[in-house]
Amino acid sequence: MTQLVFHHNHQLLPPAKEGLLPVQLYGLSGQGRGDISFIGNPVIDKVRRLGVRIPSQVMDFLTIALAVTAADTFVRRSDSEDGWTRQFAMQLPLHEPYRWVPLKKELERVLHFLSGDMWDFEFLDGGHPPPVPYRRSDRFQLVRLRGLDSVCLFSGGLDSAIGTIDLLSRGRAPLLVSHAYKGDKTHQDQIAQALTGLYSRFKVNADPHLHTGETDITMRTRSLNFLAFAAVGACAVQAVSQQEEVDLFVPENGFISLNAPLTPRRVGTLSTRTTHPYFIESIQRIFESAQIPCRIINPYQFMTKGQMVVGCHDRQLLEGVVDSTVSCSHWKRSNQQCGICVPCIIRRAALHAGGISEDVGYAFDTVTDVLNETDRRDDLLALRIAVVQKATRKTGPWIADSGPLPAADFQNFQKVFIDGLDEVKAFLIFEGAL
Template identity: 40%
Template sequence: MTRVVLELDPVRVGEGLADDDIPVLLYGAHTSIKGAGLIGNDLRDRFSRLGVPPSRQAMDLVAVAMAVTAADTFVLRDDAADGWRREIEIDVPVIEADRWTALAPLLSKALGFLSGDSWSFRFRSGGFEPPTRLDVRNRAVIDPSKIDAVALFSGGLDSGLGVMDLIDGGIRPLLVSHAPRGDKTYQAAVAGFLPSKPQRFEFNSYPSCEGATEITTRTRSFLFLTFAALVAQAVRTFRGSASIELFMCENGLIALNPPLTARRIGALSTRTAHPHYLALLQELFDAISLGVRITNPHRHETKGEMLARRANQANIAEFATATVSCGNWKRKNMQCGRCWPCSIRRSSFHRAGLTDGTEYDTDKLVDALGEDDYRDDIVSIHTALRRRYDRGLRRWVMQTGPLPRDLTERTALFAVVERGMDELENFFASHGLRI
């Protein structure tokens, strides 16, 4: 068990900790304690630019999410007994410690499903209160009176297409982006193709420490969603409405993300938009009275279907090309072209009949089969394409985790995976890789 202990006071960082504990300064820029981590310094300014203060519950939620992000970044999987599943205890100050102590089991369940780790929590009083003074000079950055909903905006193809749908439907979304170094440029480029100029709100938690950090960071969507929920709650309060929608636009195949091979069930399958995870997160939001509803309007669509609906729209190919789908793009400053997200992306262009102008590290899929470092991606996807015929698609999809009990909803989820895999099979066949 690795304990991660967060403090608001730089003087108290590292106080009374065991040798194996990891001290972290929350909302701070520097600390003199060797080995201590930092997170959230930039967010102090973000909170004051919302037009209305967030609630205490929302502030606590984001503090918990930053504690989770710090742990996910600073606790290495290589140090776990099996090289993957970590046992992490978080000790974090919050405003309402008793409330969060009661919610610890729900948090552990949601995060365990999301990251594959074992999570436990200790909450103590003394959390960071909402700002009492807003930076009115920056009021124009966020004008809550002109916002109908909040949408995650990653700069990916699904989030961009989803925002287009919202705008076409007469909804004025506030776009919330997690914008670490390197992501802001392409997010801005994608935003430039939108039919109007929605308000945008960027943030970065900037987790940093001396030494090695973990690169898998499977809980990153928890911080993304919870910070967007804080923003949405502030907008809802300003508008005086009972609830507000938080849109997370993700195609159904990626949302369910069936494991390509048996060994990818835990280690290599993300669950960022899985309906079970989103249901647990919604339960958490409801328990702290945020008045925020998480909605994925594209859970029954494939990426290809989302793109094909706009195939005749001016500049749609250029827009789609500007987006980023690959999680490995920073390694060579280009998308790899062979991983699971890249393959689904490329199959969507193929399905929509659009020219894909993206520069990929691997353009022809067959070329990856001759590279030891690359062939695993292609072989795994090819195996999954065969697997749905050999073992049955429904059984395969059920390996992703619990599905909604509603029969109509469950049937629609099975169907979108079937159609998404058809798109992949057709795309692979166009590259000479037939099932």
């Protein structure tokens, strides 16, 4: 088990030792010690630029999410006993711990579902309070909130681009919330510059720094941090708009959201649950229990990526920004989309279904070229197997392998999964890969 001790005051952090990792939240003041890791240094300034004071419970949820991101980043799975499942003991000060102690078990259960790890929180007093907001008279550039009515996750991917275009086309006025990591930010900015309508941007970077050694790259909990940033933005929108509850849009196609294991061996390590319906439903319950006034909505839960492309409310705008969108799960390694990972193939199948051409320069422009690459072809082979098995394998148990699903919508979940496989099948046949 790895113990992680967090505090925003580095003087209150214990020395690092075997099995104990001290982490400073929201600052870099302890750099001189040399044994402290850091996360969230840019966050306080970004929150202050919203120009409103966010509620304490939202600040605490942000603190929890950053602590989870730190653990997920700083502790390598390869060092665990089974090479995957880590055990975390998290000592974390909150501004209002009494609100979160009753939710401790629920949080631990949700995070286990999300990451596959074992989590144990200890919530203490003394957490970082909501920061005092900047004022316009302070000469800081504030995020424009007046006139906004919602929040939308804005990753720079194809789904988030379509989701934003559709919202603006319907006359909604969203605050677009982004993880502003290096590389991602460039693509996000290119898409945003082409948008028309009333919207604003809230760009934040968790900015984790491990004091020594290599970090983990699986990042199964990344969506928790994304939702925490969005909750901060939503509460800022609520303060200005005076809404009782703010819509928080998570634009993700239903096939990827389910992310049912394509083959039996891909259960677990190869099946992420970042926007799985069960995870989203669980976070919504936590929001309600903690009195965080957000309503999480995925408008595309029962649509494939191709159906999103076909149904986009402004096809001309989508065609103009499609080359700026990024779907690849590996693109940061070479600053190029590979074209043959699962997200890339689903993207290409969707654009094929929607009749939209792109010019992004994939590492493998022709899908079949990867068949001779024994260390790169696993995703394509898994999709081919899934497409073939679709005719004989029972869909219900198949999609249930990725996690619990509400019975009332079970048929809709089955349909979007089958439709997604059909979309991939048509593309693979077109490419000569099936």
